[in-house]
Amino acid sequence: MIDQARTPWFTEFAERLGTSIDLASSVIAEVKLDDAQFKRLRASCLRYIHKCLDQHGTSADQSTLLKMAAAKLANRTPNGILLPKQEVEAEFNNLHRDVAEWLSSLGVDDLVDQAFCPITLRLVKGLPDPAEDSRPYASVKLHADVWAGEPTDSVNIHIPILGDLERTGVHFFVPPDNFEKDWLRPLKSYNEGIELEALVQKIPIQLRFGYAYFADATALHKTIKSKGGERLILEFRFRRKGDKPNPEAVIDTDRGSNYINLYEWYQLGTTKYMHFEDTYADAKRQVFRNNPYSKTLYSIVNNLRP
Numbered sequence: 001m002i003d004q005a006r007t008p009w010f011t012e013f014a015e016r017l018g019t020s021i022d023l024a025s026s027v028i029a030e031v032k033l034d035d036a037q038f039k040r041l042r043a044s045c046l047r048y049i050h051k052c053l054d055q056h057g058t059s060a061d062q063s064t065l066l067k068m069a070a071a072k073l074a075n076r077t078p079n080g081i082l083l084p085k086q087e088v089e090a091e092f093n094n095l096h097r098d099v100a101e102w103l104s105s106l107g108v109d110d111l112v113d114q115a116f117c118p119i120t121l122r123l124v125k126g127l128p129d130p131a132e133d134s135r136p137y138a139s140v141k142l143h144a145d146v147w148a149g150e151p152t153d154s155v156n157i158h159i160p161i162l163g164d165l166e167r168t169g170v171h172f173f174v175p176p177d178n179f180e181k182d183w184l185r186p187l188k189s190y191n192e193g194i195e196l197e198a199l200v201q202k203i204p205i206q207l208r209f210g211y212a213y214f215a216d217a218t219a220l221h222k223t224i225k226s227k228g229g230e231r232l233i234l235e236f237r238f239r240r241k242g243d244k245p246n247p248e249a250v251i252d253t254d255r256g257s258n259y260i261n262l263y264e265w266y267q268l269g270t271t272k273y274m275h276f277e278d279t280y281a282d283a284k285r286q287v288f289r290n291n292p293y294s295k296t297l298y299s300i301v302n303n304l305r306p
C-alpha cells in the first residue's frame with residue numbers, strides 16, 4: 001500500500017508539469033522532454049562515452065557503442081555506473097550542465113530541496129552476468145532505493161538515453177499492504193526483500209525515449225534482462241521540499257552527504273566545475289583511492305578548470 005502522505009507532493013509536481021501521476025502507484029510521474037532537450041542530453045551522454053573509450057585508444061560506431069562500452073570501460077561499476085574520472089571530467093561537467101538546464105527549465109525549484117551529486121549514467125548489460133547480478137545491491141533484484149540507504153524523502157529520476165529499453169528495461173511495482181511500515185529502512189542486501197516478489201503487482205509503465213520518470217524513493221522496481229541488448233539511462237536524485245512525507249520518519253543515512261544545495265548544483269558545468277580525484281588511468285589498473293563503488297571523490301572549483 002502506498003502511504004497517502006507521499007502522494008500530494010507527486011500530485012502537485014505532476015500538475016505543475018502538465019502531466020498526471022501514475023494511478024497505480026501515485027508516486028511515479030512520466031514527463032515528456034522537449035525534443036531539443038532530449039537530443040542535447042543524448043549527444044552529451046554519447047560524447048562522454050566516446051571520451052571514455054578514447055582512454056582505451058579505441059572507438060565504436062553507434063550500433064556497437066554500448067556493447068563495446070559495457071565490455072571495455074574501466075570506470076564501469078558492477079551495477080553499470082560509468083563513474084566520472086579526471087580524464088573525462090570536461091565531458092562529464094558538460095553533461096551535468098545539460099541535465100541541470102533541463103531540471104531548471106521545469107520551473108519546480110520550490111518543490112525541490114537538495115540534488116544528488118554527481119549524477120549517474122548507468123549502462124546495463126542485456127544478458128545476465130552472474131557476478132554482477134548476484135551482488136547485494138544488484139539492480140536486477142526487486143528493491144526500493146531507500147533499501148540502499150537513500151533518504152526517504154528523495155525522488156529518483158530516470159531518463160532513458162539509448163539502447164534496448166524493451167528487453168532490458170525497468171519495471172515498477174505496487175507494494176503490498178504492509179510495505180510502508182515495515183520496509184522504509186536500509187537493508188544489508190536486496191535479498192532481504194525477496195519475499196515481496198510474490199506480493200507485488202507490476203505497474204504498466206514502459207520506459208520510453210524522450211521522457212523522464214520521477215519515482216519516490218520507496219517505489220519498488222528492478223532492472224529486467226530478457227535476452228536483449230545493452231541500455232543506457234541517465235539517473236539522478238533530489239530531495240523534496242515542503243511537503244515532506246512523514247517528516248518524523250525521514251531516515252537520513254550517510255548517503256545524505258551526496259546531496260548538495262540545488263543552486264550550487266545548477267551552477268556546475270557553467271560557473272563552477274567538478275574536479276574528480278580518481279583518474280581513468282588508475283581505474284584501468286584497478287587502483288582506487290576509495291572504495292570505487294561507494295563515494296565518488298571530487299571537489300567543486302570556481303570558474304576555471306584546474
Ligand SMILES: [Fe+2]
Pocket residue numbers: 139143144145221
Ligand atoms: Fe534503483
